[in-house]
Amino acid sequence: MAGNRQKQRTGKREVYFDEAESLYLSGKSLEEIREFCPVALRTLRLWHKDGQWEEKKRQALVSPRWLGKALKGILREKTGKLLARGDLKPAELEELTRIITLIERLCYQGWDLRAAALEVMDRFSEFLRGWVQDPGEIKRFSSWMQEFFRKLEQEEEARD
Numbered sequence: 620m621a622g623n624r625q626k627q628r629t630g631k632r633e634v635y636f637d638e639a640e641s642l643y644l645s646g647k648s649l650e651e652i653r654e655f656c657p658v659a660l661r662t663l664r665l666w667h668k669d670g671q672w673e674e675k676k677r678q679a680l681v682s683p684r685w686l687g688k689a690l691k692g693i694l695r696e697k698t699g700k701l702l703a704r705g706d707l708k709p710a711e712l713e714e715l716t717r718i719i720t721l722i723e724r725l726c727y728q729g730w731d732l733r734a735a736a737l738e739v740m741d742r743f744s745e746f747l748r749g750w751v752q753d754p755g756e757i758k759r760f761s762s763w764m765q766e767f768f769r770k771l772e773q774e775e776e777a778r779d
Contacts, residue, residue: 631658636666638695643672644685645692655699690722736771740764 635656642652649663656663667673678685697715701707744764751757 631656631662632666636670638692639663639666640670640672640675641688641692642695643667643692644676644689645696646689647692647696655696687722690718694718694722736767740767 635658639652639656639658642655643649647655649660649667652658652663653660658666675685675688694715697711697718701711701715744760747757747760751760
């Protein structure tokens with residue numbers, strides 16, 4: 620009996636979307652990205668719109684996460700050029716290593732939600748002490764903050 624099995628196809632989006640996005644965030648135009656990714660310009664425009672690349676590009680200036688993605692695009696381009704030439708000199712390898720280290724630091728800092736929340740909550744509690752006079756109300760806010768951090772810890776444990 621013959622089965623109706625079809626091979627699982629991997630679409631261009633699954634293969635090239637992240638690479639195209641990081642190249643765009645690193646400053647490449649959609650036309651330039653076509654040179655790196657075998658994807659139609661029309662498809663790139665659709666990904667640009669659906670992926671909100673323009674917004675992410677603006678955020679790259681202030682967001683470690685998106686800046687990290689932009690640096691990944693630069694790294695891909697640099698690596699591609701070096702591989703195409705066929706010679707990887709020690710100085711170039713050192714440069715790539717520094718870029719990789721920077722990307723890892725930026726991406727890690729961008730996802731340190733607990734540290735960011737702690738900073739914001741600390742400032743918020745200072746604000747509350749100056750504005751709220753009722754000790755019961757301050758106690759309620761305090762218990763909500765503790766619950767918030769407990770949930771953050773649970774989420775971190777679930778990810779690990």
